[in-house]
Amino acid sequence: MDARVIIQLDLDYFYAQYEASVNPALRNHPFAIQQKHIVVTCNYLARAAGVKKLQLLTDAKRACRDLIIVNGEDITRYRTCSKRIFRHVRALLGGDDSRVQRLGMDELWCDVTALVDSHMAAGTTGSGAIKTFVLDKEHSFEYNSGILAGHAIGANSGTIADLKLLIASHLCAYLRGSIYEAFALTSSGGISTSKLLAKLVGGEHKPESQTTLFPVAHQEYMDAIELKKIAGVGYTFLKVLYAKFANHSDATESTVPLLEEEDDMKVTDTEKYMLLEAYKHTPLTVLQVRSTVDKATLIDWFGSERGSWLWDILHCKDESIVVPSSLFPKSISVEDSFLHCRTLDEVHAHLLDLTTDLISRMDADLTEAGRWVRFPSNVRLSPRFRVDATIQDGIRRPQKGSRTSRSVALPAEVYDMAKSCQHRARSLVDGTILPLFKRMVMGLDDWDLNLLNVAVADMKEQRTTAGISSFLKPAAGEVDQPLPCPEGMDDSVWSALDGTLQREMMRDLKRAREDEAAREIEKRARVADQGAAMNEEEDEEQVWPSEEDEDEFGIQCDRCHSVVPKFAYLEHVCLP
Template identity: 30%
Template sequence: METTRRSRGLRGKHESIIIHFDYDCFYASVFEAARPELKFQSLGVAQKQILVTVNYEARRRGLHKLQLISEAKKICPDVVIISGEDLTEFRNASKELYTFLRSFSWNDKVERLGFDELFLDVSDLIEHNFSLLNRNDLRNSFFCLSRTDPTTGFDFDASYVAGNTWPACSTDALLLNTSQLDALRLKLHLGSHLAQFLRKELEERKGFTSSVGIAPSKLLSKLVGNLNKPKGQTTLMPPYDLDGVAPSNITSFIDEHPIGKIPGIGCKLARKIREFILQEPIGIDDELSYGAPKKEVLVKDVRLHPNMNVETLEMLLGGPGVPRGIGEKIWGLMHGVDDTNVSKARDLPKQISIEDSYTRLDNFREALAELHMLARSLINRMHIDLLEDELEHLSPDDADVNVIQPISDSILRKKKRWLAHPKTLRLSTRPRPPLNSDGARSRTFNRISRSAPTPNFLFSLTEKTDVLVERLVTEALVPLFRKLHPEKSRWNLSLVNIAVTNMVDSASDTRNSMGRDISKMFKGQDEFFRQRRVQDRSAPPGTYTEEEVGREPTPVSDIDRAVPVAHRGSEDILPLSQDSTVSRDDDEWLFDGNTVYKNLTFVCDTCGATMPTFAMLAHCRWHLEE
């Protein structure tokens, strides 16, 4: 009863089917994809003197991530160490995999989580294929991957779940009377087969393996996907509801997780909760032992604690800088409730961030050198992620070595264009705390930051990179650094980060842009109208030949002669009837090209409407269609 009372009101949305992809050993796999022979060797990716990740062969031989290189070489002397300081290759590989998986999405709900994780909301794709299922022959089903082509897809057996399930179910149990399978369970069957297909495509086409979770929310799909690594997938099966009658698989699944392993509950919040449950203080140094807390507290220990409820969590976790309602949010996460949607796919990043960590950075000369290095990486990354090629029309007189090909009397040249402009430049550092009285130093993960408007010169495409780097450091980053650390010494930094944020998409013709690109409209209008301009090839001004109109020449009235042929329009010329009248306003003049003429007004002899002469043809056609 107590559990039911506490859980009342907790309801998650269970209509969605979310697939979470976690690329196996992503950083090592980037190098293995480029050099396949490395897959059969012990491989470690290093930053500074630490292995940030190792491949599966290295793990089999006793190596693990966050291990000193010197220690790794003692265990495995033939380990291949590759520097992972430059993140460019990892960024490019992550973007390529993201684009590949996005191509299978119908609703464009594809969200990256770091370099090596991705959420895919396939609810609409599953719903469509669910409507196509033949309940009487689930074993011979076809999964359609295209809205327009019903033959694009793959055959599968919808009577069972592909891969693993939680809780584990035998094949015989899954293949019971298929006519009794409810809609939710069948949709999960479909989601599991789609995930299996995408995993195989990812491995065969891109050379990356992945671990996958299938569940009705981002929180649950991420957690359940961790159960069968590497190269495995797991589906969280119903029942899901917290109705107090049947046990919820969601609650049972979440209960066995350490409180600090739940996405959305960071290390600080988890530490406060553990201190409350264990009734003893836990320091950061005492808390970690090989990456895991020495005294673990499971979700069920917190959820079923006699003094634990929403109000207690709010009081325990709230405070300055903490959003209101934190207790209700964490209470919901402990019950597996996560109603956040998968974000819409973005062609551009929300921010570009470059950072590096240090064993000791305690003087301005070294800090200045690091700022130069980070600034160069940031500018290079901005040029890769935020610039696109476009073609520019030039006259022959303006042509240069970048000419591609002549078109009519103009020339095309390739140039660069900014897709977005970040409005904010941010500098962050992580100072080490001073030594304690016993000579030890407390560990901290706190960062301090300062921001400023992004300087306009950063978007220059004519200045050399060296010039931009120097200006960025001296005019923007150094002033921010001085605000963070006004003293010249007595600080020791373990991390420096620079980032550009607050992206504003440039104007373009895409649906996600902030507006139309008017510069392109002006540049292209001359070529557009050139193709539609009436050329007077043989007849004198004011007349048309029989070959041009395909009939007897129409006498040209005095009114028509007042308007040059080139300005009469490119299609049918509507002759004015004898009853039509034209009014001239001596105060209005039109200028077109090198010709100046008075603004002519047409008066319709049918309805009496007055309009400019360029509208008379359409107006008369409207009368004919009435």
């Protein structure tokens, strides 16, 4: 795939730069973005003063006494800006025909092979060295075909592949300039023939610059890279490679044990930190590994799939494709971890925080101009239950525990943007998620959580759960039928009212019945919870249906005595 042309764009210190763009007074001062007790990023003035990413806030303030702290725990504004930048770049590169992949909130991979090929095949317009690259009817730019834009690693040997990279360097510069013009944010870029190389080389001259890596220099450049800087080479690889290649003491060997057999071991953040700390002064480069072991050895150490992958990476072979990101996410998930969570009150508090964030993200990611454009069908709750720590080699190693998940239909009231995120979150937690959690722990005498995850999934372009009342609406072309007289009203009085007044009264009646139904559901839920807690109900398998249809149990209507599924009960009682 060496004929590919890949551009990697990376927004410089994104959170901090965004804050400076909306508050220019920050530009000339060292400042950092805080989430909880950690510095998640900072501007370059702060970095020059000794502040580091992922540093404790107390340590950052010690390093820079004049450090200004900006709270970044609510990332909605960053997420919105990131989405707008992605859409901007995607539109410039062809819209639905583009190949732009998001990586987090601040990085984009762009496969521009087809655009560059088309540009070259059409015969570049312009006289002499000055050419014009036409993206569409509205967007084009001129470039000097004899000069590379930005920095270069390796020489331009004049091949077709090199010419394509040269043209792509000007396209990258245009995209970066367009982002700055539209959003007042600088970015860095990498241009090469694969995602791996484009990402690595993009970090060479940050911030606000770009670098092109030509094929002739691929291996020489790669050989100098430390393995820990390569995406995908994580703890499982490093614990073996460090032990095989690095000189280390017996104390280090016992602190970071070589566990080649335990590929599915649960790894804690502490263990990862210990490993990197133990070998932080031992650079392990691609060249050291590539020149020492063969492919068969790597396969013996890591298995066929992972060993072959690492061998290819060591030799600059990365065939992973740029997968175009959707305009809308397939799911939205939020989670939080903690040391302990043992009571329903604690669960309720955590769920409120998470669900407020979740709904805020839904509002930002699934709406346009105040209208919903995607509708998740399900809400999923995934708690992780703590298990006892284990002792290995005399070291107490905390275990993450097991995660379990349950899903239910997402209530329609979540889409009511006239109500605040907090209001909708409390309604969703109290009416749906917390009752689901209670059922998940029913029968457990004691439980302790260290993580909660809440997600919405199964996105639809239209609301798929049509209400009962929609079946009573006349089909297109049919004549409206008179609205039926509400219970308790004289037929002659009702018939004398005009249609507008009838519809107004029906809406008022519907709202009153919705309130009544909501109170009834809440009352029944309390009764059910009390009964379960007192162990006075039937066994769980009798009270609750199977997992596949656990949420389809019914509620008996007090008016007609029919058993109606819970998801339809509210609308059922609102019918005349």
